[in-house]
Amino acid sequence: MTFKHIASFLLLITCLTSFSKEEQSSDVIKPISAENEKGLIKVAIIYPFSEGKTFDMAYYKTKHMPMVAGFLGSNLVRYTIEKGLASGIPDTPLPFMAIGTFYVKSLSDYHAAIGPNRDVIRADFANYTDITPVIFISQVIR
Amino acid sequence: MTFKHIASFLLLITCLTSFSKEEQSSDVIKPISAENEKGLIKVAIIYPFSEGKTFDMAYYKTKHMPMVAGFLGSNLVRYTIEKGLASGIPDTPLPFMAIGTFYVKSLSDYHAAIGPNRDVIRADFANYTDITPVIFISQVIR
Numbered sequence: 708m709t710f711k712h713i714a715s716f717l718l719l720i721t722c723l724t725s726f727s728k729e730e731q732s733s734d735v736i737k738p739i740s741a742e743n744e745k746g747l748i749k750v751a752i753i754y755p756f757s758e759g760k761t762f763d764m765a766y767y768k769t770k771h772m773p774m775v776a777g778f779l780g781s782n783l784v785r786y787t788i789e790k791g792l793a794s795g796i797p798d799t800p801l802p803f804m805a806i807g808t809f810y811v812k813s814l815s816d817y818h819a820a821i822g823p824n825r826d827v828i829r830a831d832f833a834n835y836t837d838i839t840p841v842i843f844i845s846q847v848i849r
Numbered sequence: 850m851t852f853k854h855i856a857s858f859l860l861l862i863t864c865l866t867s868f869s870k871e872e873q874s875s876d877v878i879k880p881i882s883a884e885n886e887k888g889l890i891k892v893a894i895i896y897p898f899s900e901g902k903t904f905d906m907a908y909y910k911t912k913h914m915p916m917v918a919g920f921l922g923s924n925l926v927r928y929t930i931e932k933g934l935a936s937g938i939p940d941t942p943l944p945f946m947a948i949g950t951f952y953v954k955s956l957s958d959y960h961a962a963i964g965p966n967r968d969v970i971r972a973d974f975a976n977y978t979d980i981t982p983v984i985f986i987s988q989v990i991r
Contacts, residue, residue: 753944788991789987792956843933848932
């Protein structure tokens with residue numbers, strides 16, 4: 708009977724450990740899961756394509772975006788970078804060269820964080836592009 | 850000794866079950882994690898804002914997007930919907946009314962899946978909007 712008890716106890720511990728591990732792994736995915744983006748504010752910085760204009764993706768990815776992301780603090784959920792490949796209609800020009808987006812919890816906190824750093828951010832544009840970006844603010848529905 | 854064997858066997862089964870569950874749950878999170886979007890192709894269907902034009906978000910979310918997503922099969926990693934809120938510059942018009950995006954593994958598979966269904970997709974536009982969308986294809990860099 709004693710051995711039976713020990714075996715049952717070991718089984719119980721194993722079960723609890725495996726459940727707590729599952730719990731943990733679902734906690735880890737929360738910040739980056741699609742479900743959690745729902746309701747967030749997305750600020751997209753869109754660089755329209757124009758013949759002869761330039762865009763240095765390496766600088767944008769390693770310097771500019773991390774700098775701006777750093778200003779946003781815990782309001783920032785994640786940020787993305789995409790590189791324009793094509794228009795959906797053959798033989799029509801690429802609409803945009805690149806898009807950078809910030810997923811934030813609060814739009815007013817975003818403005819409050821960017822405001823005092825606007826001049827630094829704008830001054831950095833010249834280091835990677837001669838395109839004037841369009842800014843689009845949206846809400847994640849799904 | 851027989852009971853010991855049974856107990857060991859049960860422990861082994863429990864361990865294997867818990868590991869396979871973890872394996873499964875990490876499989877489940879793969880398609881929606883940000884890290885796994887890197888390198889994917891993103892097809893954005895962008896609805897430019899124009900005064901007096903309409904867009905039925907409820908229909909778009911519950912009927913149109915699920916229909917198109919259904920055509921894409923296992924090539925589709927996930928799809929998103931966002932609703933335009935504002936331009937980044939005060940007192941300038943909203944650039945876009947809404948954006949729908951499909952994150953896919955292969956652009957050629959996307960075209961192959963959409964091609965035969967193009968007429969059905971276009972015919973459905975009238976059920977939710979009178980805006981002609983712009984299509985933008987990009988690659989997820991980060």
